[in-house]
Amino acid sequence: MSLSEELERYLEPHGYRLIALRRLAGGASQEAWLVRVRDGSQERDLVLRRDMGGALSSSARTRGEEYALLTAAHTANVPVPRVLFEPLTVEGREAFFMEHLEGETIGRRLVRDQAHAQARLLLPAQTMQALVRIHDIPLRSVAFLGTARGPQDLIAALERDLDACNEGHPALELGLRWLRLNAPPLERAAVVHGDYRVGNFMVGPEGLRGVLDWELAHAGDPDEDLGWFCVRAWRFGRDDLPAGGITTRERMLEAYRNAGGHAVTLERLRYWEIFGNVKWGIGALTQASRHLRGEELSIELAVLGRLAAEMELETLRLLAETEGA
Structure with a gap:
C-alpha cells in the first residue's frame, strides 16, 4: 500500500478526504509532508511529521513522545503547532499530524x-x-x-x-x-x-x-x-x-x-x-x-x-x- 493510500484510509474516519501530498524541503532528522485535505466544502493544509531512517542521536524522542510534548506545550501556552488526531504508523514508520503554520523558518x-x-x-x-x-x-x-x-x-x-x-x-x-x-x-x-x-x-x-x-x-x-x-x-x-x-x-x-x-x-x-x-x-x-x-x-x-x-x-x-x- 502506498503512502497516499495509507493516509487516505487513516484520514477518512476523521472526516477528511486526501487531495494532495507533498514532501517539504529541509528536515534532516524527520520528514515533514504537506497534506492537503477536504473537510466538507473546505480545503485545509495539515503537516505529517514522520520518522526518517536512523536516529538523530541516541537520546532522540519517538514521534509519539513528541506528540505528547507538543500537547503539554500547548497546554502551557507555548506557541506550537496544534497536534491532531492521534499518533500513527505509516509505511512502518511512526508519525503524527499537526496543523500547518505559515511563515518563515530558514x-x-x-x-x-x-x-x-x-x-x-x-x-x-x-x-x-x-x-x-x-x-x-x-x-x-x-x-x-x-x-x-x-x-x-x-x-x-x-x-x-x-x-x-x-x-x-x-x-x-x-x-x-x-x-x-x-x-x-x-x-x-x-x-x-x-x-x-x-x-x-x-x-x-x-x-x-x-x-x-x-x-x-x-x-x-x-x-x-x-x-x-x-x-x-x-x-x-x-x-x-x-x-x-x-x-x-x-x-x-x-x-x-x-x-x-x-x-x-x-x-x-x-x-x-x-x-x-x-x-x-x-x-x-x-x-x-x-x-x-x-x-x-x-x-x-x-x-x-x-x-x-x-x-x-x-x-x-x-x-x-x-x-x-
Missing part, C-alpha cells in the same frame, strides 16, 4: 533579510518568553522524559554517539574532557527543548508563531537551552549578534529574566555554549553516519558531516578564550 533569511527586520526586533523577547514557558511545563505531565539528566549524563551520551561514528576527532574529545572537568551542578530540573534556536522557529511579520522540532527534548538543566541558542552555527553569519544572530548574550539573558526566568551568569552560559558546539559537532557526524550506513541515503545528511570541522574549530576557540580569561 535561519539565514530570518537573521539577514530586510523583509524580517521588524520580526528580528521582536524575536529576542518573544523567544525568551516562550522558553520560560517551556521550562515551566510540569515534569509530571511528561513523565516519560524520566529523571533529569545533569551534564555528566549528557556528556556520557555524547561520548557514546561519538564512539558509534567510529572516527577519531581529538578536538571534540578535548571538548568532552573539558566539559567533564568543569561541569556545573544541576541546580534546577526542567523540561529542556534540546534544539531551541533560530531555524526551529516559525516566524511571521509579527514575530514568533511556533516553536518546532521537539525530538531532542529531555528533563535537565534549563540553562542548556540558552547555551544552545548561542551556538555559532545558529547565527548564520551574524557573529556580531552571538545569541541566535538576533541579539547579544547579555540582552538574551536579560529578556529571559524579564519573562520570569531565573538569573543565569555569563560564566554558566559559556559552559553550555561550549557544550552546544561539541554536541552539534557530534550531531553533524551522527547525521552523516546515517547516510554512510545506508539508513537514510541523503546528500543533505552527507554534507552535514563537514560541519563537524567548523564546530571543532569553534570549540577550540572557546576553550582558548575561557582558559585564557
